[in-house]
Amino acid sequence: MRDFALPLPLIRAVLGPVYRVSLHARLPWRAQRALIDIGSVLQPVPPGVAVNRMELGGRPAERLAPRSAGAGEPAAVLYLHGGGYAVGSLTTHRSLCGRLAAATGLPVYSIDYRLAPEHPFPAALDDAEAAFLELVTEHGYRPDRIAVSGDSAGGGLSLALAQRLIARHGYTPAALGLIAPWVDPNQAPERLRDLVVNGPWSRACALAYLGDGDPHDPGYAPLHGVLEGLPPVYVQADVDELLHPQCVDLTDALRAAGVTVEFTETRGLWHVAQLQAALVGPAAVALTEMAVFLRQAIDELPLRDLG
Incomplete structure (x- = not known):
């Protein structure tokens, strides 16, 4: 699944300045979005994965699927991109979603949910809910055959979506795959930056x-929502990133609520390094681990709490 294997120090040396410039609080949101879209050009979709544009839940979306998808009962992954709810797009996460599709052997649906500040909470959550429901009502997927996955803000959105689906519709997704999820935006980071x-x-x-x-609405800060009854959850974070403490808190809270959890930690990577899985071997490994977890949960194979 890797196209290149570049040294981690080289990748870090390039990415640090790029993120410092593009994710800057004084830079207009539109400029931030344009810059990170441009930076995604070097992150390719793997061979053998078809990308089809569509609409899902009233929003632009993409279906990324292996051309040689296996037979059997339909199953899928709904992916919610990160970016602080204010940046990020189908473009920034196309490579990640394509690799997730190849690794799971399943179609991955990525949606362009509405962004803040033009569309504040709960717009993103409403869009995610509409997309999931349309997969059930219009595309023939059973709720328990759809895994929900996301990174950073998209990871928090994935957790909030699962909580809302259970509370409002009695739908429990197959699993949650959360990459460095931002589950409580009220928490100030302990350090200035990663x-x-x-x-x-x-x-x-x-x-x-x-x-x-x-700010206390669990849809906004799902760490403080109802965790009991959630499906198996995969959580991944690097030990040196700002959101690592939140991931530890989330994992502890999920286990206390009786939820099956797999928590994997990397060392020497960075926040959502899976975006660069085409270039970074350890990031590709981490993405594959999540894909295996999600596929096992969808296929109802036994899952152990490994962490």
């Missing part, structure tokens, strides 16, 4: 997404 994210930018994103909403 390679990708910095504190002022993170706070600007949190305020933009909240708008006039209630």
